[in-house]
Amino acid sequence: MADKPLQIDVTTVALIIQDLQNDVISEGGAFAESGAPAHAKKQNIVKNVANLAREARARKVPVIHVHYILEPGAPGLKLNAPLFQGMKDANAVVRGTWGAAPVDGLEPQENDLVVEKIRMNGFCGTKLENLLHGFGVETLIITGAWTNMSIEHTARHAADAGFSPIVASDGTSTVNEDWQNAALNYALTNICSTPTCAEIIQAFRA
Numbered sequence: 001m002a003d004k005p006l007q008i009d010v011t012t013v014a015l016i017i018q019d020l021q022n023d024v025i026s027e028g029g030a031f032a033e034s035g036a037p038a039h040a041k042k043q044n045i046v047k048n049v050a051n052l053a054r055e056a057r058a059r060k061v062p063v064i065h066v067h068y069i070l071e072p073g074a075p076g077l078k079l080n081a082p083l084f085q086g087m088k089d090a091n092a093v094v095r096g097t098w099g100a101a102p103v104d105g106l107e108p109q110e111n112d113l114v115v116e117k118i119r120m121n122g123f124c125g126t127k128l129e130n131l132l133h134g135f136g137v138e139t140l141i142i143t144g145a146w147t148n149m150s151i152e153h154t155a156r157h158a159a160d161a162g163f164s165p166i167v168a169s170d171g172t173s174t175v176n177e178d179w180q181n182a183a184l185n186y187a188l189t190n191i192c193s194t195p196t197c198a199e200i201i202q203a204f205r206a
Contacts, residue, residue, distance in 0.1 A: 006195050008203040014137045015056045018066040018144030020106050023092040023099035025145050030092035035175040043173040046105045048197040049143045055201045062135050063112045066122040068093045121153040139164045143171035148183040165192040
């Protein structure tokens with residue numbers, strides 16, 4: 001049986017662009033040795049997400065950038081898990097630095113919104129959910145990095161909060177293909193659909 005074509009109501013959908021910052025996926029960033037820059041290039045994530053965002057804006061779909069931003073020295077960042085300790089140790093995504101800035105090609109545009117966070121989950125302690133309710137959002141398209149961390153955390157919260165999450169398979173990246181596969185084809189199988197950015201664009205136009 002053929003898969004049901006992806007259907008998206010552009011009047012009740014929003015696009016999330018999460019953690020696509022220099023320290024996260026760029027060469028020279030705090031986590032460059034993780035393999036993240038190479039996997040981001042393999043996924044062609046910047047171009048794919050930029051194309052998706054351009055289409056979303058053309059159809060008046062809210063585009064919300066979720067950025068991980070820490071103050072110098074990471075004051076107030078509770079170090080209750082290794083991933084948070086790693087952010088502090090790497091001196092990553094510090095406000096005002098190149099590392100915290102969005103990667104070239106994915107800078108917020110006019111009418112885009114920016115949400116700042118200090119946890120993996122884009123909803124945790126942020127205004128994201130209030131914004132989505134204000135826009136009347138029912139379906140949430142999630143793009144960004146890393147797929148098996150921030151993306152997975154945010155998608156799970158979105159589902160628990162009553163949204164229908166869609167995770168763009170080639171609009172996300174992590175440190176290698178094994179972790180990408182584990183996130184998309186195992187961890188998230190009962191949470192969301194995982195179409196490509198091109199498939200999402202096609203659904204916008206349907």
